[in-house]
Amino acid sequence: MPENLQLELQTKALLSEAEAKEVLSHVQVKTLKRKEFLLQPGMVSQHMRFIESGALRSYTIEDDGSEHTLQLGVEGWWINDLYSYLTQQASRMFIQATEPAVLSLIPKPALDVLLRKHPGLSYYFLDKFQKAYVALQERTLEQLGNDAKDRYTRFCEQYPQLEQRFPQYMVASYLGITPEFLSQLRSKFRS
Amino acid sequence: MPENLQLELQTKALLSEAEAKEVLSHVQVKTLKRKEFLLQPGMVSQHMRFIESGALRSYTIEDDGSEHTLQLGVEGWWINDLYSYLTQQASRMFIQATEPAVLSLIPKPALDVLLRKHPGLSYYFLDKFQKAYVALQERTLEQLGNDAKDRYTRFCEQYPQLEQRFPQYMVASYLGITPEFLSQLRSKFRS
DNA sequence: TGAATTTCTTAAAGTAGTTTAATTTTCAGC
DNA sequence: GCTGAAAATTAAACTACTTTAAGAAATTCA
Structure with missing residues (x-):
């Protein structure tokens, strides 16, 4: 089922078909209806999450009730609360499907092992992480100016x-x- | 000279005195007068930079001439254009001393080797990087709300x-x- | 398909923040 | 301690954006 993730791993992370299949063997597929939540405040993000199809939004709700959107994502993108995933602390964010969605989830313990085994995968995620950081920095400057x-x-x-x-x-x-x-x-x- | 960095490495990165000294053996000390630049657009950041004393600011200048401050830092903090450092691409930022400053610079090639050798150092920088990411995310939400x-x-x-x-x-x-x-x-x- | 709900639009009145410009205060460096 | 330059203050006029409110359009799913 996780065909788009397999394609991503082979073409972007430059894994062989066998390596990609090994990663996929750890993947859980999750289906969400419109408006269903992938993550809510208080939960700890246990997976890296790849959007196979559909669309999702991550956002916070302030004390005064106002919503602030952090990320919008569609098929082919990763979506997560990286803070919660990396630190294994409780999230303060909602991640909600805005359209019916299918996601591939890689559990953190499995991914940690895979990253050590496949350098291509490490480089891929390092690059993703750097790009996420830079995009956030761009957005900060954009809002200032x-x-x-x-x-x-x-x-x-x-x-x-x-x-x-x-x-x-x-x-x-x-x-x-x-x-x-x-x-x-x-x-x-x-x- | 890099006494504050040594203290940081021993108390925060939990390195032994011998390990800390090994790191320090690769350090270049750089002294800046007030208003002198540590980094300017077009340059590639080649070092991790620790502020021993003094104060610095990182900022960009837009086409219309307006300045946007990304970071303010004082002694005991790291200051860098992480994007440029990590990707080894040309920076678009200025980093300037706002007071006379002394910095300890660890060249990237040396640090890359040290990180593999000393897990404590890796965890320390991973933590720093995660915190930088989270702080940026906080700032984005702060500005939105x-x-x-x-x-x-x-x-x-x-x-x-x-x-x-x-x-x-x-x-x-x-x-x-x-x-x-x-x-x-x-x-x-x-x- | 049709009803309910969600989303989008328009407009008027109000407010947070900018711009300009002139004056005062502070501070770095000799 | 002086001096020139840089930074901070104040206030008035202006503008970008918000708030409120009410109606129109689009979308969901029963």
Whole structure:
């Protein structure tokens, strides 16, 4: 079933078919209905999670009830609370399916062993982790320096597939603006 | 000379005195005058950099001339462009001394070897890296969710030593507001 | 297919933060 | 201790974004 993960491992992590199959032998497949949760506050993230199909969002809820979107992800992406996964501490995040989704989960203990065994896999995850860090740094600088219109246009350029796929209010929450203001921006943008 | 680094390695990375001395044998000491640069755009970060004494700031300059502060650091902290260091790509950042400073530099090739040799050192840097990631994530959520006043008060709580030590306009640029507005916030805060 | 729910839009009034500009204060370095 | 430069303050006018509210459009799933 985890065909997309196998493809990813062979083409991106440069594993042989046999190596990829070995990784897949540890994988649990998880199916989520729309609105179902993959992770909730208080839980510890026990797996690396690859999206085979569907779409998910990770977000926090503040004391005042406001939601802040950390990540939007679709098939072919990894989604996780890396903090909770790496430190094995309780998460403060929700990860929820925004469309029916199928995920491949690699349990941390199994992955830790596999990483030592297959250098290609280590490099792949090291690279993913570095890219996650850099993307976060970019986002921090973006928020410091640019107004909402610029942030939105760059978001559309950078992630054209996401802008179509997620409700506007989630995109607004990712960008740090209200859905009403995003709606205004979009209508100005069209004319 | 690198006494603070030795202390850090022995108490935080839990290295023996002999191990710490081995690390120190690879260290270059660099002295910076106020306003001197440790890193500039286009350069590749070749070292892990520990602040023995003094204070530094890392920041970018946008096309429109505006500055955005990524990190403020004082003695006992590490400061770097991790992206450039890890990927060995050209940096887009400035790192500048805001006070006369002394740094201990560990060249990347030497550190890569040391990390394999001393597990304590690996765990120490893995932990540092995870914390850097988490701090960045916190900052992203902070900026999405809180207004300037809240961000400033939390900054003061979290880093009381920094608020005193750096010019206000750098703190403002770290928080993503103008120095004028930070000045207003501060005067409201006092009364 | 149709009803219920969720999402999006529009607009007016309000607010948080910026800009500009002039003045004062602080501080580095001789 | 002086001096020039850098940093901080203040205030008024302005703008980007939020809030509130109400109606329209789209989507889900029974």
